[in-house]
Amino acid sequence: MTLAPDSRELMARARADLRMGVGVVLLQPDGLGALVLSAETLNAERLAAARKLGTPVVALTARRAETLKARAYDGDLARVELPGSLGLDWIQALADPADDLAMPMKGPLKSRREGDAAFARAALCLCKEAQLLPAAVVVELDHAAVLAANAGLTALPVAAVSQAALESSPQHPVVHARLPMAAAEAGRLHIFRPEDGGEEHYAIEIGKPDRDKPVLARLHSACFTGDVLGSLKCDCGPQLRGALAQMGAEGAGLLLYLNQEGRGIGLANKMRAYSLQDQGFDTVQANHRLGFEDDERDFRIGAALLKRLGFKQARLLTNNPRKVAMLENCGIEVVERVPLQVGRGAHNAAYLDTKAAKSGHLL
Numbered sequence: 001m002t003l004a005p006d007s008r009e010l011m012a013r014a015r016a017d018l019r020m021g022v023g024v025v026l027l028q029p030d031g032l033g034a035l036v037l038s039a040e041t042l043n044a045e046r047l048a049a050a051r052k053l054g055t056p057v058v059a060l061t062a063r064r065a066e067t068l069k070a071r072a073y074d075g076d077l078a079r080v081e082l083p084g085s086l087g088l089d090w091i092q093a094l095a096d097p098a099d100d101l102a103m104p105m106k107g108p109l110k111s112r113r114e115g116d117a118a119f120a121r122a123a124l125c126l127c128k129e130a131q132l133l134p135a136a137v138v139v140e141l142d143h144a145a146v147l148a149a150n151a152g153l154t155a156l157p158v159a160a161v162s163q164a165a166l167e168s169s170p171q172h173p174v175v176h177a178r179l180p181m182a183a184a185e186a187g188r189l190h191i192f193r194p195e196d197g198g199e200e201h202y203a204i205e206i207g208k209p210d211r212d213k214p215v216l217a218r219l220h221s222a223c224f225t226g227d228v229l230g231s232l233k234c235d236c237g238p239q240l241r242g243a244l245a246q247m248g249a250e251g252a253g254l255l256l257y258l259n260q261e262g263r264g265i266g267l268a269n270k271m272r273a274y275s276l277q278d279q280g281f282d283t284v285q286a287n288h289r290l291g292f293e294d295d296e297r298d299f300r301i302g303a304a305l306l307k308r309l310g311f312k313q314a315r316l317l318t319n320n321p322r323k324v325a326m327l328e329n330c331g332i333e334v335v336e337r338v339p340l341q342v343g344r345g346a347h348n349a350a351y352l353d354t355k356a357a358k359s360g361h362l363l
């Protein structure tokens with residue numbers, strides 16, 4: 001056992017650093033490395049310091065590059081060259097689509113072809129995990145480890161980032177306690193904490209579901225606007241309350257409340273998406289313009305929590321066939337899909353229709 005943080009713990013530090021605007025260093029075994037800064041949280045002083053170290057590029061996802069008409073030579077991403085005359089405002093306009101329509105970016109943008117995109121790819125992965133806009137300034141360095149040590153920056157192997165993206169962090173039970181609720185007096189709230197320093201997730205157990213029978217279950221993704229504020233733009237609030245009510249009526253069930261706000265992009269980015277929706281884009285187009293995929297959630301967490309609580313089979317309350325497929329892939333048998341169609345209204349009809357047309361939701 002060592003006191004030093006392992007690579008997963010270093011990733012948690014890196015996420016926190018990027019959110020504050022502090023750079024992180026990525027290292028390759030051959031000694032080559034890169035300084036990475038989030039485009040969203042970068043300031044002018046740090047950009048100037050980064051420019052003294054080498055030639056920065058702005059890493060963008062292929063989704064964002066498509067909107068900006070930048071060539072994504074690396075497939076899933078583009079490394080856009082940063083002209084010497086342009087600075088922070090230009091980088092932030094590349095990253096943030098808020099003003100795309102009012103002030104379109106003046107191109108053409110020049111994308112880098114040569115070299116390895118591994119640093120840029122890891123940088124975008126870290127930005128997404130930090131729930132920042134997926135855009136980063138990346139400067140390749142010869143003496144990256146020395147820079148990290150001298151400046152006190154978090155340094156981690158670039159391979160650790162790609163490896164972590166493939167795995168789902170183990171979730172550990174922290175505590176559970178009785179919680180009488182309006183929907184069911186016999187309620188119990190369990191808290192789970194991931195090893196990787198990410199968001200905690202919750203399980204709400206209603207009654208005493210038999211572990212040897214299929215449990216009436218729901219994987220509910222956090223929606224602050226719908227669940228708490230009663231937003232009419234989505235169906236989350238009525239789905240949450242409808243699921244709990246059905247479990248209460250049956251006397252048993254399990255609702256997993258997964259802290260994957262905004263289909264995994266975080267509340268700030270979801271509000272950016274809402275702003276784009278006010279400009280006429282639908283929910284999927286808005287995610288793409290921001291540089292995200294339609295859905296950035298990791299549904300493996302739900303399967304892991306079901307298993308951890310002793311369940312092997314479920315009757316799943318959902319309209320999303322991807323949730324069913326993912327649970328099955330992760331070893332939970334879904335014996336029945338129980339539709340959950342509640343809360344349709346004037347404000348969310350187009351949103352629900354888009355989910356059906358583009359994301360495969362069943363109406």
Ligand SMILES: Nc1nc2c(ncn2[C@@H]2O[C@H](COP(=O)(O)OP(=O)(O)OP(=O)(O)O)[C@@H](O)[C@H]2O)c(=O)[nH]1
Nearest residue numbers: 220221222223234260261262263273283318319320
């Ligand atoms: N990015 C983005 N997220 C949204 C938008 N509207 C709602 N959400 C999020 O979408 C998620 C909805 O989650 P769920 O209701 O669990 O999932 P679902 O895929 O709709 O599937 P079912 O409800 O089970 O049929 C929540 O995390 C919301 O915060 C939007 O316009 N953009």
Ligand SMILES: [Zn+2]
Nearest residue numbers: 223226234236
């Ligand atoms: Zn919602």
